[in-house]
Amino acid sequence: xxxxxxxxxxxxxxxAVLLIVLIxxxxxxxxxxxxxxxxxxxxxKAISDMQSRIGPQRWGPFGLLQTMADGLKLMLKExxxxxxxxxFVFKLAPFLALIPGFITFAIxxxxxxxxxxxxxxxxxxxxxxxxxxxxxxxxxxxxxxxMLAGWSSGSKYPLLSSVRASAQMISYEASLGLAVxxxxxxxxxxxxxxxxxxxxxxxxxxxxIRLGVIPFVIFLISITAELNRxxxxxxxxxxxxxxxxHTEYSSFRFAIFYLAEFMNTxxxxxxxxxxxFGGPAGWVPNVSHxxxxxxxxxxxxxTVVFAFSYVWFRAALPRFRYDQLMDLGWKKLIxxxxxxxxxxxxxxxxxAWGFAxxxxxxxxxxxxTRAFEIGTTRERGAEAVLPVIGARPLPPEVxxxxxxxxxx
Amino acid sequence: xxxxxxxxGAVAVxxxxxxxxxxxxxxxxxxxxxVHAAMSLIMTLFGVAVAFVAQSADFLAAVQIIVxxxxxxxxxxxxxxxxxxxxxxxxxxxxxxxxRPLAATGVGIVVIGLVALMAxxxxxxxxxxxxxxxxxxxxxxxxxxxxxxxxxxxxxxxFEATAALLVIAVVGAIVLARREHSLDEExx
Numbered sequence: 379x380x381x382x383x384x385x386x387x388x389x390x391x392x393x394a395v396l397l398i399v400l401i402x403x404x405x406x407x408x409x410x411x412x413x414x415x416x417x418x419x420x421x422x423k424a425i426s427d428m429q430s431r432i433g434p435q436r437w438g439p440f441g442l443l444q445t446m447a448d449g450l451k452l453m454l455k456e457x458x459x460x461x462x463x464x465x466f467v468f469k470l471a472p473f474l475a476l477i478p479g480f481i482t483f484a485i486x487x488x489x490x491x492x493x494x495x496x497x498x499x500x501x502x503x504x505x506x507x508x509x510x511x512x513x514x515x516x517x518x519x520x521x522x523x524x525m526l527a528g529w530s531s532g533s534k535y536p537l538l539s540s541v542r543a544s545a546q547m548i549s550y551e552a553s554l555g556l557a558v559x560x561x562x563x564x565x566x567x568x569x570x571x572x573x574x575x576x577x578x579x580x581x582x583x584x585x586x587i588r589l590g591v592i593p594f595v596i597f598l599i600s601i602t603a604e605l606n607r608x609x610x611x612x613x614x615x616x617x618x619x620x621x622x623x624h625t626e627y628s629s630f631r632f633a634i635f636y637l638a639e640f641m642n643t644x645x646x647x648x649x650x651x652x653x654x655f656g657g658p659a660g661w662v663p664n665v666s667h668x669x670x671x672x673x674x675x676x677x678x679x680x681t682v683v684f685a686f687s688y689v690w691f692r693a694a695l696p697r698f699r700y701d702q703l704m705d706l707g708w709k710k711l712i713x714x715x716x717x718x719x720x721x722x723x724x725x726x727x728x729x730a731w732g733f734a735x736x737x738x739x740x741x742x743x744x745x746x747t748r749a750f751e752i753g754t755t756r757e758r759g760a761e762a763v764l765p766v767i768g769a770r771p772l773p774p775e776v777x778x779x780x781x782x783x784x785x786x
Numbered sequence: 787x788x789x790x791x792x793x794x795g796a797v798a799v800x801x802x803x804x805x806x807x808x809x810x811x812x813x814x815x816x817x818x819x820x821v822h823a824a825m826s827l828i829m830t831l832f833g834v835a836v837a838f839v840a841q842s843a844d845f846l847a848a849v850q851i852i853v854x855x856x857x858x859x860x861x862x863x864x865x866x867x868x869x870x871x872x873x874x875x876x877x878x879x880x881x882x883x884x885x886r887p888l889a890a891t892g893v894g895i896v897v898i899g900l901v902a903l904m905a906x907x908x909x910x911x912x913x914x915x916x917x918x919x920x921x922x923x924x925x926x927x928x929x930x931x932x933x934x935x936x937x938x939x940x941x942x943x944x945f946e947a948t949a950a951l952l953v954i955a956v957v958g959a960i961v962l963a964r965r966e967h968s969l970d971e972e973x974x
Contacts, residue, residue: 464819464821466822467821467822467825506844507842507844507929508844508845508847508848508929511844511845511848511849511852512848514848514852514856515848515851515852515855515856517856518851518852518855518856518857518860519851519855519856521856521860522828522860525860525863526821526825526863529821529863529867530821537867540867541864541867541868544860544863544864545864548857548860548861551856551857555852568845568930
């Protein structure tokens with residue numbers, strides 16, 4: 379929507395405006411990087427607590443500086459490039475994983491609107507008209523980081539991992555996109571600023587409640603799969619794939635992958651808050667100054683809750699098997715999100731349409747369940763095929779001996 | 787005639803996107819390694835997206851990245867990875883005899899056609915103005931609603947036909963991929 383572009387540029391781009399934008403970019407960059415450092419420490423510490431361990435404790439108070447020490451150590455390590463690697467792509471891939479996280483964070487509204495030197499400043503780096511679509515585009519791009527890293531390593535396990543990863547990420551992008559579409563549908567705008575302002579008037583206006591909780595759940599599951607975080611981390615399943623797509627990476631390039639993973643986790647928590655939990659919306663006390671601080675605090679608190687939920691997932695849930703993961707994505711989440719989308723669209727026109735669509739979706743759901751049932755209980759194997767031929771090529775006891783049944 | 791209308795910023799954006807598009811497109815056909823070629827293709831797609839943004843077609847730009855760069859080229863890469871990139875194709879032997887002169891003729895015809903179009907109208911697409919009805923993208927009610935209205939009113943039949951075609955393609959792909967081996971094949 380063209381009407382919602384940044385009010386900062388309304389009176390032309392002057393030096394002051396340029397400076398403000400520059401400051402916003404630098405601040406966002408610095409905040410995100412520091413957040414990653416704290417997030418890594420937080421994850422390690424929280425998981426240690428859940429597993430009755432102490433966790434990092436040597437560097438700084440409560441081990442806060444452990445991440446810095448690890449980062450420094452990684453940078454001082456030898457940077458290896460395998461002989462079989464495609465050197466250019468091998469060097470490029472970590473950045474393809476990192477940059478989408480940064481760019482996505484640019485559209486997250488962190489607070490309300492400030493007035494600096496007479497200029498209205500939105501507390502988000504950019505408010506592009508394509509809005510939340512930028513996040514979908516960037517999550518599409520981040521597939522390349524994983525995929526090319528695995529391929530360019532010139533090694534078997536990373537390649538397997540990257541093929542898994544790209545299949546997984548593409549599959550879950552569909553349900554992710556549909557969940558975003560529902561939010562866009564009730565807001566009537568793509569811009570993240572509009573999405574947040576539409577939820578500003580109290581908890582009942584938050585999209586998580588307005589849309590029914592289902593879209594949020596779909597989004598949460600899809601985004602966890604998109605991030606390759608546990609329980610969907612088949613990409614780096616140690617028991618199957620050594621270290622996953624970054625097995626061959628070392629030193630600084632490995633650090634970048636590590637950074638990218640945690641940065642994406644934070645960014646996606648922030649996106650979730652923006653889409654479903656009103657972003658910076660919340661109770662603001664009636665004080666004369668510093669009113670603008672409270673939205674930022676609310677945003678921070680909400681984001682931390684989701685960041686913690688990711689850590690919790692990691693500590694509590696066992697890893698999905700690959701086929702279970704694909705089943706969940708294609709057979710459950712995508713039909714569910716499509717159905718819910720139709721119901722939401724119906725209710726936006728009139729309640730009667732909403733209920734009608736609900737009935738249609740229920741009917742479709744039962745048919746789909748029946749179809750899956752037929753598909754999974756279909757007779758397979760020798761028993762289904764052999765009667766058709768009429769005669770068995772081998773006597774049953776020989777057959778049984780050479781197949782698994784004989785060994786049991 | 788044309789040069790007066792553009793500001794320095796617009797020209798800079800256009801030149802950047804044009805360089806991205808052309809370098810990427812040349813990369814696709816020049817580079818030997820198929821994965822590098824696919825990456826050049828992504829570069830071209832990004833250039834096109836920048837060009838879309840410059841024309842206020844933000845939605846198209848986003849869709850360009852999401853669909854083409856985010857899904858289709860990923861599928862290309864998928865296929866390349868599965869087939870094995872190390873297998874270089876021998877270009878010495880022509881699989882189709884006489885395809886090169888035919889291709890050259892085709893390129894010649896297209897170039898002549900484009901030049902003729904450029905000479906006759908302002909836009910290379912041949913359209914005399916960008917917006918068909920209603921306001922142009924930059925001032926109208928927004929990308930999404932304009933596109934939605936166009937797709938679900940003016941171009942409804944084309945839209946539905948495309949949808950049907952895609953469904954048929956998906957069903958066909960699944961039928962082909964999941965074909966169970968017939969009994970004759972197994973006994974033979």
